[in-house]
Amino acid sequence: IYSPRVLLRVKPSVNSLYLDVSGSSVEQKIYIELKNTVPCVRLLNATHQIGCQSSISGDTGVLHVLETEADLDWILSTGPHPPYMVLMEATFFTRPTMMRMKNSTRVAGVAVINSNTTAVESFSPHTSCPNQNTGVYREDYGPDLANCSSTVWNPLGNSMSYEDFTFPIFSLKDDNQTQVMRKCYEDHNMRVNGSAPQYPLCAMQLFSHMHAVTDTVTCMRRAEVCDPLSDFNVWASIRPINASAKGHKNNESVVIAAARLDGRSFFWDIGTSAEGTVSGIVTLLAAAHALYPVTQEAPPVRNIFFTFFQGETFDYIGSSRMVYDMKQDKFVINLDNVHSVLEIGQVGLRNGQKLWMHTDPVSRKNSTVDEEVINLVDNIKSVASTLNVSLDEPNTTQALPPSSFQRFLRVQPIPGVVLADHKSSFINRYYESLYDTAAYLNMTYPSDLSPEEQMEYETEASKVSRSARLPDQHCQGTYTSNSSYIGTKTFSHCISCSLSLSPSLFQMAKLLYGFLVRSNNSWFSSLLPPEAGAKGRSSILESGPPQYYIGLRQDNSVKSVTRFVQFVMANATGTVTSLNQIQCQNPNDVPGESKDLYSYHWVSGPPSANSTEGDPYCVRTSVRLAKALSPAFELPEYGSREYSTWTESRWKTIRARIFLVASPQLEMLTLGVGVTVLLVSLVLTYFISSKAELLFSSTHETPNTTY
Amino acid sequence: MTAAVFFGCAFIAFGPALALFIFTIARDPLRVIILIAGAFFWLLSLLLSSLVWFIAMKASSTKDAELQKGLLIFGVMFSVLLQEVFRFAYYRLLRKANEGLAAISDDETSPISVRQMAYVAGLGFGIISGAFSMINILSDSLGPGTVGIFGDSQYYFITSALMTLAVTLLHTFWGVVFFEGCEKGHWWVICVVVCLHLLVSCMSLLNPMYEGSLPPVYAVTALMAVWAFFSSGGSLHSLSQLCTRKSAEVEAS
Numbered sequence: 001i002y003s004p005r006v007l008l009r010v011k012p013s014v015n016s017l018y019l020d021v022s023g024s025s026v027e028q029k030i031y032i033e034l035k036n037t038v039p040c041v042r043l044l045n046a047t048h049q050i051g052c053q054s055s056i057s058g059d060t061g062v063l064h065v066l067e068t069e070a071d072l073d074w075i076l077s078t079g080p081h082p083p084y085m086v087l088m089e090a091t092f093f094t095r096p097t098m099m100r101m102k103n104s105t106r107v108a109g110v111a112v113i114n115s116n117t118t119a120v121e122s123f124s125p126h127t128s129c130p131n132q133n134t135g136v137y138r139e140d141y142g143p144d145l146a147n148c149s150s151t152v153w154n155p156l157g158n159s160m161s162y163e164d165f166t167f168p169i170f171s172l173k174d175d176n177q178t179q180v181m182r183k184c185y186e187d188h189n190m191r192v193n194g195s196a197p198q199y200p201l202c203a204m205q206l207f208s209h210m211h212a213v214t215d216t217v218t219c220m221r222r223a224e225v226c227d228p229l230s231d232f233n234v235w236a237s238i239r240p241i242n243a244s245a246k247g248h249k250n251n252e253s254v255v256i257a258a259a260r261l262d263g264r265s266f267f268w269d270i271g272t273s274a275e276g277t278v279s280g281i282v283t284l285l286a287a288a289h290a291l292y293p294v295t296q297e298a299p300p301v302r303n304i305f306f307t308f309f310q311g312e313t314f315d316y317i318g319s320s321r322m323v324y325d326m327k328q329d330k331f332v333i334n335l336d337n338v339h340s341v342l343e344i345g346q347v348g349l350r351n352g353q354k355l356w357m358h359t360d361p362v363s364r365k366n367s368t369v370d371e372e373v374i375n376l377v378d379n380i381k382s383v384a385s386t387l388n389v390s391l392d393e394p395n396t397t398q399a400l401p402p403s404s405f406q407r408f409l410r411v412q413p414i415p416g417v418v419l420a421d422h423k424s425s426f427i428n429r430y431y432e433s434l435y436d437t438a439a440y441l442n443m444t445y446p447s448d449l450s451p452e453e454q455m456e457y458e459t460e461a462s463k464v465s466r467s468a469r470l471p472d473q474h475c476q477g478t479y480t481s482n483s484s485y486i487g488t489k490t491f492s493h494c495i496s497c498s499l500s501l502s503p504s505l506f507q508m509a510k511l512l513y514g515f516l517v518r519s520n521n522s523w524f525s526s527l528l529p530p531e532a533g534a535k536g537r538s539s540i541l542e543s544g545p546p547q548y549y550i551g552l553r554q555d556n557s558v559k560s561v562t563r564f565v566q567f568v569m570a571n572a573t574g575t576v577t578s579l580n581q582i583q584c585q586n587p588n589d590v591p592g593e594s595k596d597l598y599s600y601h602w603v604s605g606p607p608s609a610n611s612t613e614g615d616p617y618c619v620r621t622s623v624r625l626a627k628a629l630s631p632a633f634e635l636p637e638y639g640s641r642e643y644s645t646w647t648e649s650r651w652k653t654i655r656a657r658i659f660l661v662a663s664p665q666l667e668m669l670t671l672g673v674g675v676t677v678l679l680v681s682l683v684l685t686y687f688i689s690s691k692a693e694l695l696f697s698s699t700h701e702t703p704n705t706t707y
Numbered sequence: 708m709t710a711a712v713f714f715g716c717a718f719i720a721f722g723p724a725l726a727l728f729i730f731t732i733a734r735d736p737l738r739v740i741i742l743i744a745g746a747f748f749w750l751l752s753l754l755l756s757s758l759v760w761f762i763a764m765k766a767s768s769t770k771d772a773e774l775q776k777g778l779l780i781f782g783v784m785f786s787v788l789l790q791e792v793f794r795f796a797y798y799r800l801l802r803k804a805n806e807g808l809a810a811i812s813d814d815e816t817s818p819i820s821v822r823q824m825a826y827v828a829g830l831g832f833g834i835i836s837g838a839f840s841m842i843n844i845l846s847d848s849l850g851p852g853t854v855g856i857f858g859d860s861q862y863y864f865i866t867s868a869l870m871t872l873a874v875t876l877l878h879t880f881w882g883v884v885f886f887e888g889c890e891k892g893h894w895w896v897i898c899v900v901v902c903l904h905l906l907v908s909c910m911s912l913l914n915p916m917y918e919g920s921l922p923p924v925y926a927v928t929a930l931m932a933v934w935a936f937f938s939s940g941g942s943l944h945s946l947s948q949l950c951t952r953k954s955a956e957v958e959a960s
Contacts, residue, residue, distance in 0.1 A: 030852040659852025671711040674718030681723035689730040696940040
């Protein structure tokens with residue numbers, strides 16, 4: 001059923017490769033196909049369409065490189081060859097420029113060169129108030145806090161990602177290809193002393209036609225046009241919970257430790273989200289790593305329930321689904337089992353920064369909740385004071401920053417804290433943009449290290465490098481807060497906490513490397529099942545960082561980031577068993593094992609000394625995946641205001657190519673010559689054939705005479 | 708806008724062939740059959756030469772540029788010779804068919820002369836070879852791009868169309884002259900035709916100098932046109948007759 005979808009969704013780079021091979025030789029003389037292009041695609045929600053698209057046969061325009069203000073003027077008003085295809089460095093990719101282009105009919109499309117060096121001071125194409133309408137603050141819940149009226153969380157946000165562009169916008173990787181484009185521009189389109197360039201001109205064509213229009217309500221009504229954004233949440237608990245029984249669990253009280261899994265940028269499937277998302281993921285994973293052994297020795301009073309919510313960028317898809325399922329008793333626990341929530345937000349701590357504990361002022365009006373929150377905050381503070389990290393509370397009347405916790409508060413008052421590196425508005429200058437990368441978190445490596453050496457680099461460099469200080473503080477901050485949280489403030493814990501710091505630091509380095517620099521490393525491949533980590537087609541490991549855009553999961557496959565988190569969690573909170581591969585698939589047959597309590601995974605294992613292949617084993621863990629598809633599509637209520645309604649349009653071709661266009665004069669000349677030739681030959685042939693008898697007088701006599 | 712280039716090139720390349728077909732072939736079913744069969748014979752030759760080409764490409768290494776160039780020259784030569792062999796085979800077949808046609812007709816003479824068959828067969832060769840060399844180019848001429856991003860001439864489309872036109876006409880003339888040579892047993896005529904065909908085809912090895920190969924090809928075409936005219940029974944006398952008739956008519960009116 002899904003095979004056509006697979007065909008439709010070929011990654012752009014693969015697509016262009018294919019076309020390279022198949023083009024005719026004439027086509028190869030005319031066109032240069034561009035590889036490594038990423039389009040901006042159309043997304044839709046209950047009321048709007050956002051993103052970009054081209055016409056169905058692609059949009060073509062004369063190439064113009066935007067380098068100065070004068071170029072913009074040339075493109076938008078004075079240039080004689082509209083429409084223009086604008087090629088620009090990322091520095092020009094700003095809202096004012098883009099909006100001027102959007103309002104002009106002289107722009108056919110835009111290609112942005114995405115270089116690795118960050119040239120802009122700050123850039124966030126996201127909204128200034130993320131997830132404004134689906135958070136907890138509304139008319140009936142802290143109306144004075146709704147719509148970010150008290151705190152604008154992302155003041156740098158210019159909402160460009162939420163504009164609807166009628167022309168295609170592509171992101172190009174900066175490489176030889178952009179050099180070729182520049183050369184084509186310089187050879188053919190450059191103005192000489194301000195006069196218009198002569199034909200033939202260099203032009204570009206972009207294909208990114210989107211099938212869906214208007215909004216989710218419209219596109220879901222028409223089949224095969226758009227698909228809801230969806231993937232999976234990852235959850236795990238310190239003490240196993242029977243997953244086959246849904247609904248309320250007696251004698252179970254859990255503390256939810258949460259982080260979000262996804263991010264986005266202006267372009268499709270680019271979402272580096274280093275500080276925005278990865279800092280939280282990595283911190284929570286490291287905390288789980290450090291906490292699990294401790295809790296096995298001294299079981300905490302309450303169970304710790306780790307969750308990683310997917311799709312939070314798009315109106316809290318993952319958390320709203322989990323809360324919905326809890327409410328419907330379709331999840332392993334329900335809301336009454338939730339004692340409190342501790343969420344890790346953006347924690348890209350740099351030297352000298354504080355960690356802030358955000359709480360919800362509205363639910364704290366309830367005295368029991370307030371008491372718990374104060375208790376919580378005090379615990380965290382008291383442990384933090386013994387360590388080298390400063391923790392503080394912002395003004396208690398301030399609203400919660402955008403966080404999954406808000407979705408829990410929407411249903412019932414639950415005590416909770418959101419940890420973040422910002423007091424009020426975000427410190428992150430590149431929130432949900434393609435600049436929020438490892439480089440922004442000061443993760444730099446000496447150039448002479450091999451990937452494997454890089455992975456373990458930070459531990460050795462912890463004395464000197466700033467980047468190493470970052471995970472150090474991360475770990476301390478969250479580890480202490482978590483351990484204090486379970487209500488065991490004994491000495492032994494603090495000691496184990498400090499002791500666990502050095503392995504955690506090592507762990508942090510590996511985590512950051514895998515999630516931000518290169519997922520194809522020996523550690524990740526040892527944690528994954530052999531088929532997913534193997535070198536080959538089914539491998540989900542890449543030579544770059546994984547992308548954090550949620551995307552769609554039509555064929556029930558799991559996004560690579562989700563898999564990584566799942567198996568790193570399995571490693572952190574699982575135990576190695578002696579089951580063989582077949583038993584691992586059917587552990588219920590083995591006494592003492594239960595598929596209800598645990599999930600079992602056959603993983604590659606670390607490579608041994610004498611072979612590069614790992615020694616696979618079966619790991620038993622409480623880690624599970626839970627569907628992260630917005631309840632709006634489950635109900636279904638495509639116009640829902642309560643739940644996320646984001647869908648992604650389908651498309652057929654994503655392509656970009658450059659070529660020359662001939663002058664209209666030459667084209668008309670060709671046509672003129674053609675028509676003349678046709679008319680002359682018609683007249684001449686008619687004339688000759690009517691006079692053939694006369695001209696070839698011997699025609700009929702010859703055959704017989706020649707024998 | 709590039710539809711203009713498409714139609715322009717299509718008219719240039721196939722306009723004369725279309726005109727010839729309409730006024731001299733279409734009305735006579737026998738001629739249509741001979742035309743199609745001629746095209747089929749040319750296709751057979753193409754099939755064979757492409758087979759040989761395929762084997763040669765598979766057998767040789769793609770890295771050696773010298774060898775590749777040599778192979779290309781060999782391929783062109785081989786293909787030309789094969790076309791001429793098939794032209795001869797088609798001639799033999801038509802002779803046989805002609806006898807049969809003569810046998811079954813009422814007055815014991817064939818309804819079509821060998822010269823007419825020569826012309827129709829030549830046009831069949833010409834149309835199909837023109838179509839094969841032009842169709843790819845035509846489909847790409849629809850745009851939006853034009854040749855030149857790698858420094859090639861921007862007149863690629865129009866020169867290709869003009870070249871196709873010349874080749875179509877040349878095949879027609881060659882057909883006429885070749886058949887005449889066979890009829891009369893003048894082997895030197897056949898040799899000249901083959902050599903000219905080789906010459907014209909080797910002009911394409913000069914590419915990407917597309918404009919450069921046009922004048923010699925058109926010179927050959929003009930020469931062949933005159934030759935074909937005379938070998939198919941035309942004469943200066945008939946030409947002058949035509950002119951005088953014309954002038955006489957003018958005077959009369």
